[in-house]
Amino acid sequence: MRRLLILLVVGLFAGCGDDDGKTEVWIYSSIYPQVIERLEPKLDAAFPDVRFRWFQKGSEQIAARLNAEFASGDVNCDLLMTSDPFYYAQLAERGLLLPYESPQAASVPVGMRANDHAFTTVRVPVMVIAVNHERFKGALPASFRDLVDRRFDGKLSMGDPLKSGTNFTTVAALSRKYGWDYFQGLRKNDIIAAGGNSAVLHRLETGERPVGIVLLENLLPRLAKGAPITVVYPTDGAVPVPSPIAILKSSPHPELARRVYDLFFSTEVQASIVSGHMYSPLPEAAPPVGARAWKDVPLYPWNAEFVETVRKDRDAIKRRFREIMKGG
Amino acid sequence: MSRLGFWVAAALVVIVGILPLARVAWEGAGDGWWDVVLDEESRSALVATLKLALATTALALLIGGAFAWLSMRTDLPGRRVLRTLLTVPYIVPPYISAVAWINLANPQVGLLNVLLGEGVLNVYSFGGLTWVLALSFYPYVLLTVRAALENSDPALEDAARMSGAGTWRVFRDVSLPLMRPALATSGGLVFMATASAYGAPALLGAPARIDVLSTRIYESLTSDLDGLRQASALATLLFGFALVPLLVRARRHAVVSGKASRPSVVRLGRARFPVVLGVWSFVLIAVVLPALAVCGTAFFRIAGDFSFDNLTSENFNVLQRREIRDALLTSVGLAVGAATVAVVLGGLVAFLAIKTRHRGRGLVFGLSAIPLATPGTVLAIGLILLWTRPIDLRNTVWIMLIAYVAKYVALAARAIGEGLGTIDDVLSDAARMSGAGGWLRLRTIWVPLVLPSIVAGWFLVFMPSFSELTMSLILAGPGLDTIGTRMWELQEYEGPTAASVLATVVLGLVITSNIVLRVVSRGRYGI
Amino acid sequence: MSSTVTLSCLRKIYDGNHVVKGIDLAVAGGEFVSLLGASGCGKTTVLRLVAGLETPDEGSIDVGERCVCDAALGTWVPPEDRRIGMVFQSYAVWPHMSVLDNVAYPLRVRGERRPERRARAGEVLALVGLGDLGARRPAQLSGGQQQRVALARGLIMEPDVLLLDEPLSNLDAKLRIRMRRDIRRIQQETGFTVIYVTHDQDEALEISDRLVIMDAGEILALGTPAEVRDHPFLSTT
Numbered sequence A: 001m002r003r004l005l006i007l008l009v010v011g012l013f014a015g016c017g018d019d020d021g022k023t024e025v026w027i028y029s030s031i032y033p034q035v036i037e038r039l040e041p042k043l044d045a046a047f048p049d050v051r052f053r054w055f056q057k058g059s060e061q062i063a064a065r066l067n068a069e070f071a072s073g074d075v076n077c078d079l080l081m082t083s084d085p086f087y088y089a090q091l092a093e094r095g096l097l098l099p100y101e102s103p104q105a106a107s108v109p110v111g112m113r114a115n116d117h118a119f120t121t122v123r124v125p126v127m128v129i130a131v132n133h134e135r136f137k138g139a140l141p142a143s144f145r146d147l148v149d150r151r152f153d154g155k156l157s158m159g160d161p162l163k164s165g166t167n168f169t170t171v172a173a174l175s176r177k178y179g180w181d182y183f184q185g186l187r188k189n190d191i192i193a194a195g196g197n198s199a200v201l202h203r204l205e206t207g208e209r210p211v212g213i214v215l216l217e218n219l220l221p222r223l224a225k226g227a228p229i230t231v232v233y234p235t236d237g238a239v240p241v242p243s244p245i246a247i248l249k250s251s252p253h254p255e256l257a258r259r260v261y262d263l264f265f266s267t268e269v270q271a272s273i274v275s276g277h278m279y280s281p282l283p284e285a286a287p288p289v290g291a292r293a294w295k296d297v298p299l300y301p302w303n304a305e306f307v308e309t310v311r312k313d314r315d316a317i318k319r320r321f322r323e324i325m326k327g328g
Numbered sequence B: 001m002s003r004l005g006f007w008v009a010a011a012l013v014v015i016v017g018i019l020p021l022a023r024v025a026w027e028g029a030g031d032g033w034w035d036v037v038l039d040e041e042s043r044s045a046l047v048a049t050l051k052l053a054l055a056t057t058a059l060a061l062l063i064g065g066a067f068a069w070l071s072m073r074t075d076l077p078g079r080r081v082l083r084t085l086l087t088v089p090y091i092v093p094p095y096i097s098a099v100a101w102i103n104l105a106n107p108q109v110g111l112l113n114v115l116l117g118e119g120v121l122n123v124y125s126f127g128g129l130t131w132v133l134a135l136s137f138y139p140y141v142l143l144t145v146r147a148a149l150e151n152s153d154p155a156l157e158d159a160a161r162m163s164g165a166g167t168w169r170v171f172r173d174v175s176l177p178l179m180r181p182a183l184a185t186s187g188g189l190v191f192m193a194t195a196s197a198y199g200a201p202a203l204l205g206a207p208a209r210i211d212v213l214s215t216r217i218y219e220s221l222t223s224d225l226d227g228l229r230q231a232s233a234l235a236t237l238l239f240g241f242a243l244v245p246l247l248v249r250a251r252r253h254a255v256v257s258g259k260a261s262r263p264s265v266v267r268l269g270r271a272r273f274p275v276v277l278g279v280w281s282f283v284l285i286a287v288v289l290p291a292l293a294v295c296g297t298a299f300f301r302i303a304g305d306f307s308f309d310n311l312t313s314e315n316f317n318v319l320q321r322r323e324i325r326d327a328l329l330t331s332v333g334l335a336v337g338a339a340t341v342a343v344v345l346g347g348l349v350a351f352l353a354i355k356t357r358h359r360g361r362g363l364v365f366g367l368s369a370i371p372l373a374t375p376g377t378v379l380a381i382g383l384i385l386l387w388t389r390p391i392d393l394r395n396t397v398w399i400m401l402i403a404y405v406a407k408y409v410a411l412a413a414r415a416i417g418e419g420l421g422t423i424d425d426v427l428s429d430a431a432r433m434s435g436a437g438g439w440l441r442l443r444t445i446w447v448p449l450v451l452p453s454i455v456a457g458w459f460l461v462f463m464p465s466f467s468e469l470t471m472s473l474i475l476a477g478p479g480l481d482t483i484g485t486r487m488w489e490l491q492e493y494e495g496p497t498a499a500s501v502l503a504t505v506v507l508g509l510v511i512t513s514n515i516v517l518r519v520v521s522r523g524r525y526g527i
Numbered sequence C: 001m002s003s004t005v006t007l008s009c010l011r012k013i014y015d016g017n018h019v020v021k022g023i024d025l026a027v028a029g030g031e032f033v034s035l036l037g038a039s040g041c042g043k044t045t046v047l048r049l050v051a052g053l054e055t056p057d058e059g060s061i062d063v064g065e066r067c068v069c070d071a072a073l074g075t076w077v078p079p080e081d082r083r084i085g086m087v088f089q090s091y092a093v094w095p096h097m098s099v100l101d102n103v104a105y106p107l108r109v110r111g112e113r114r115p116e117r118r119a120r121a122g123e124v125l126a127l128v129g130l131g132d133l134g135a136r137r138p139a140q141l142s143g144g145q146q147q148r149v150a151l152a153r154g155l156i157m158e159p160d161v162l163l164l165d166e167p168l169s170n171l172d173a174k175l176r177i178r179m180r181r182d183i184r185r186i187q188q189e190t191g192f193t194v195i196y197v198t199h200d201q202d203e204a205l206e207i208s209d210r211l212v213i214m215d216a217g218e219i220l221a222l223g224t225p226a227e228v229r230d231h232p233f234l235s236t237t
């Protein structure tokens, strides 16, 4: 009982913030907790007068929370770093982001920046195909297109685009590239579209569904552990999910936020991000350990126009996908 | 005292559980409401939710009711061990047990299917989803009914026996009607909890192509900036689910009269052997196997590879991380706090509803259950909307405590209510006639008499608070991560084996403390 | 230590069913009055009204100088403040307390110290013949023993008014005679007022100052044992 009380009291004070005169900067982020752990000392060294507070959860939970904070009219967040580019596009359209052209981010490819600099890609997860080669003995797929082949009947899984942002991006890209017939084909192969990328990985490892569409960053650490997985970089273009960073317009200390923003594009911090198994948007950065060089990855062509269209069609895309998956 | 108590209880129930939901509903009010509600997709989700909730309730009542009676009122061998074993499915967090059932019964490589033949069992089906949910929720029934039975007079069953009734008839004609109020109440809890459940429907429903309201709500809340409107309209449909159980009314019988009786049991007689066989097969399949699946996963490097050299204990290294140990402490503190507050508040609400004639008592009792029928995401969003201005509780432990209490207080209220319902008022009258005032009667008569129900209610709130996920993922600010959020994090970022370690630890921790509690209290307390 | 009890025009209706139909009764301080009547005629209800466990639909009750209850004025003193004790027809012993704790409870409420109240409870238990069963739980007692626990709990209180609802119904004939004499003796020693419900005419005739014969919620006859001894109700049953 006493420990509980202490906990509660401590909690209360934690909520009020410690009174050491430091400015608080809130970062809502969905990147790996270990990456944050590595970033923290760097940030603290660069900003000794700032206390960084991380709300670290999945992109979806962060969106839910942020939406509620917008509705309540009091937003805590200074910097936002999640994986769903279309959400940023929507925020930018509503004028909720503070445009900033970071000199550090100058070399980020144009397609991965918002036209008005409302947000910039700070890391690039990519969606690839993975095969558990112990459980699937047929010929490996070479492309996303191949997955509609009947030899993958009952073998496929992917994340649920209705619940996972990265998987939504994939569906948006592939449906534009191949039309909805492509997903009819996947449906015919009885694809399981459920959960997030970790669920796909789980099905892959257990052999329940030995072929999956999944983020490379989920695969790399498992490969290092010796999982019997072959990564296929689809020849028709792996789908990048350029994950932005942005400053909220409501941030009480924009100047500080800009400096933090810059820091995220520094070589050092980018290296930390890459060590979290994601590609850096800076062309000169090294690829994650165990992954192909960036220039050797065939990619779905990403550009601002694509982001804009999908932002508008979001509901229709989800609805169509749901219909197809529900249909027999 | 009753007046003051009533207003305090009413105010707390409204502030803790109803205001945040009202705040969400307000966001969704307006022209768009009908569009969302009348939408074809919403309607099919509503129907699916209703069907799923009904089926799950029926199955949970069957399992929980049968086991409550068998383990409390019959000479079933091993019923003490059984009492603890049967609560294990409640200790395993629902999202973990859903994964365990995927491992056991997916059509391709599910372990049970490997034994029975490919595709015999399919967890991705309406039946599979019902089964997994019913296993998570039957403890509501088990514990509520059990606590109510603990008090009741075995002479009632003996009398039926002496009138020539066999085991089955004793059960049907006497025990079942006596259990009916507790069954109705706990069935209502299962119904509401199923309607708002997210984890299992998300994991199993998508491959089964079953869409329910809670998953639809999650989808709109977690992407689009305008999703709140839609989610809020859908959530108002779920509030209706909280009203359904109120329609089911069962007459309560006070079975603890002023005459004390000796505990005795119904002899199963000829039915003994088949019953024992049935009970232990159920325990094996529904309790032991999934628990093994969870714990087993924790010892493998790669999930699904059961070879000897894949065995490892290195997954347990995560326990050395400070943030994991912090999360354990946070969760223990929060769950103890939430369970205690819920028992006090829920007990008060139940007492007012069942033992007083105060106007509006039924309303408060009913209102206290609405958050249970609401998906955690919605409640969490409501709390953020409410507790931002003028009082900012975001990123404090308070908002999480409020969330847990709001969501689960109905479990305590209903369990305690059932206990109270079995106790004849004359016992309190006798204390009055000895001169005892309200608080003294509460302390010396009511509380000790309903203690079994209070313990059950406490545990019913403690467990889901301990491993709560949905709300914590939205509410837990820096430094306030819980076992649930850490388990989710491990699952997302490091794969299923690491997450199983935490589930195993939770299981071990709870079972051990339960055993210790039982031994120390000589069997009086514990589950 | 003794109070008068005055019932005026007392009426109780359960769901349209008139159970007590306008009873008037004045019990003097220190008097021992018995209620007799067929099963279901409203005896328990009258006691519960006096105790304050029920509220009358009409009429008033005075205990001593004090009006404890008046339906017209809305006066109502809660039972625990009426200084009235009661022994229940259904015993109402608490299953979660030992026999001794059951009996000592009224003293505990009054705030007496533990050693004192235990000693006193032991004495009263001895009086009802349960001297050596104090440590047991009620579930380990026979029906008649439980009834005596209930009686002991009523006696230990020494209230202004004691209401006894068939306190000896479950005892054997011999014990019954002994117990009723003990009750009478204690009452005369301490001087509290007693309203006593019984189905046993001999019992009522022996120990009462006055008898009340009830039928269907009304008072049929009222008088000293000598006066009512020949009442048709008594001779026919």
Ligand SMILES: Nc1ncnc2c1ncn2[C@@H]1O[C@H](COP(=O)(O)OP(=O)(O)OP(=O)(O)O)[C@@H](O)[C@H]1O
Pocket (backbone or CB within 6 Å): C014, C015, C017, C019, C037, C038, C039, C040, C041, C042, C043, C044, C045, C046, C089
């Ligand atoms: N709570 C109640 N609701 C409805 N009717 C009641 C209630 N309590 C008692 N009654 C009815 O009131 C009448 C009087 O009941 P009461 O208990 O006073 O009888 P009694 O004279 O004490 O009988 P007995 O000698 O059998 O104890 C009975 O007809 C009974 O059915």
Ligand SMILES: [Mg+2]
Pocket (backbone or CB within 6 Å): C043, C044, C045, C089, C165
């Ligand atoms: Mg009676």
